[in-house]
Amino acid sequence: MKTASRQSGVVSLKDVANRAGCSIATASRALNGHPTVGAAERERVLEAASQLRYVANSAARALRSQETRLVGLIVPTLDHAIYARMVDGLQLQLEKAGISVLINSSGYDLEREETQARILVARGVEAVVMVGAEHRPETADYLNRAGVHQIFTYTTELGNGDAAIGFDNREAAGIAGRFLLDLGHRRFGMISGISEGNDRARNRRDGFVETLAAAGVPESEIVVIETSYNIDLGGAAMRSLMQTRPRPTAVFCGSDVLAVGAVRTCKSEGIAIPNEVSVVGFDDLEVAQVVTPELTTLNVPVKSMGEAAADATLALFRGGKDIVTHVPLRLVVRQSTGPAPAT
Amino acid sequence: MKTASRQSGVVSLKDVANRAGCSIATASRALNGHPTVGAAERERVLEAASQLRYVANSAARALRSQETRLVGLIVPTLDHAIYARMVDGLQLQLEKAGISVLINSSGYDLEREETQARILVARGVEAVVMVGAEHRPETADYLNRAGVHQIFTYTTELGNGDAAIGFDNREAAGIAGRFLLDLGHRRFGMISGISEGNDRARNRRDGFVETLAAAGVPESEIVVIETSYNIDLGGAAMRSLMQTRPRPTAVFCGSDVLAVGAVRTCKSEGIAIPNEVSVVGFDDLEVAQVVTPELTTLNVPVKSMGEAAADATLALFRGGKDIVTHVPLRLVVRQSTGPAPAT
DNA sequence: CTGTTAGCGCATTCAC
């Protein structure tokens, strides 16, 4: 610590009680809205607290009450904007309820995720919010034994969790697939995220392929490439796809990050979008409206998903269980998609 | 909490001491690697702890030792990717040192920032990392009194802080200004972030204007519009700028978010970039390489800035003071800039 | 080297 620290500058419950001219017990009761406090006394305490800008020491409160009002969050990455806005929504909403958020990013590594979950438990978090439904079984076991709630986002599969806030990735991919089918496309490519350890990527891939198969598209007409979420890699994948013969006329990307790379490749290779190939993204990041042509993509309301995750967390604290919340997805049609070119 | 939880199932230091057959003081010392513990005793304690899967109660430890190994972070927003990568770098680096990060976003509101700083102090953070050097004096006072280190990022002005990790925004804007002057431009526009309560925005604006003035550009030839960091608002600002007569031939934007909006406006209004107007951004977000034309912009190495902020934080913990770290800025010239059009 | 003692700040029991 920096100086003689703490005690010197920080106001404690005792200070509030002194100023209000009552005991710390009464001050505590007043602040916590305990009913058995005289109206006048309560008023004086509240006034004193606000003048002093009193904020309860959470370590002491946690020690005493066994409630930390701390929530852990583990996201795969903050490198792209994808999860940042969800964090924003979650934090803002939880802050209103007096809950603080410990943040971690796992780099899409389920083993690091487990380590981070352990750290969070040691920190006393009462819930851990993660992305997706696929995690190491050890993570779930540990969290369970520690009595820590598990909230999954970007999914509606409860799995080992206590709450799932998101959407069905399979279904979402199906929307994209049907949209492209309706435009007359019959030869498809998909640029998927790495499905290993990533149920969102896997379900999007499977949902897309299954939808096409159900419509009678032979497997040979569906080429899937998996790659990390990175613009350049998305571009490289598109290059490969455009070299297959016959060439796909429609490409679905598991993320706008990949889609944007794909668009860039087409531009540099002189492949016309959507005339020669249609591209559909996923997420509706800001960037989707900024590339040329603007990207048709599935809009994920990330911020409200974060807020909903916060609400679910609070509901779990109040005794709720097995909460599943669907957030609405919506295909935003822009200029990167069009009818299949005549053969 | 979820189950009967904690107290029931959770092992405390006392349990470990019992099992090891020593006092809790000795157990504590052994666990904390205190040198004055007999080798045999230490071994027994460690063994007992691991058998019981003992994890120290961090609330109790924090309350007693005033050491939380907790750092607070307040960023203006997580809505855009701007700060997210910095968070990533900071968290990853601090995690290695056993420090956890509490995240908050203030919405560019210095008053909310103050509230959040208070909350963080109540949570026992030992340092608060913020963006920029301008904050409410009350915030600095409070943090100081609480003995909490203040680390500022995106700036090299120490101000009331203990460490500053970033770059000189004035100077950075000067680089952009000189670059445009060298291209022969003489009529300028700037789309700036709101300077009120935002020293980064203000310094970029002032640095740009001063550089031009020093080169003999009359004030009447420099039009500055301030607006929030938002693509659409950037576009609207560009529209205004393009309606002034004579029209600026070069526009500097305080953020790529604004610049991208500006580019979009030009596209829709049929204004050629860079032939009719040059556009320079700031940040070098991914999106800069994705718009057409690709954006000339100042690259800010955000992730390493986050890591450097983490390093500075650790250095402060070790007794360092007044740490200033410069991160290297670099003008990335792409296609959105060119020579001033002939008049 | 080890045990005993004393709080950290708060919420809560028990008296009054």
Added chain:
DNA sequence: GTGAATGCGCTAACAG
């Protein structure tokens, strides 16, 4: 309705 006293689990003096 209010105050005094107790202890959450832990670490740090202080003795021995």
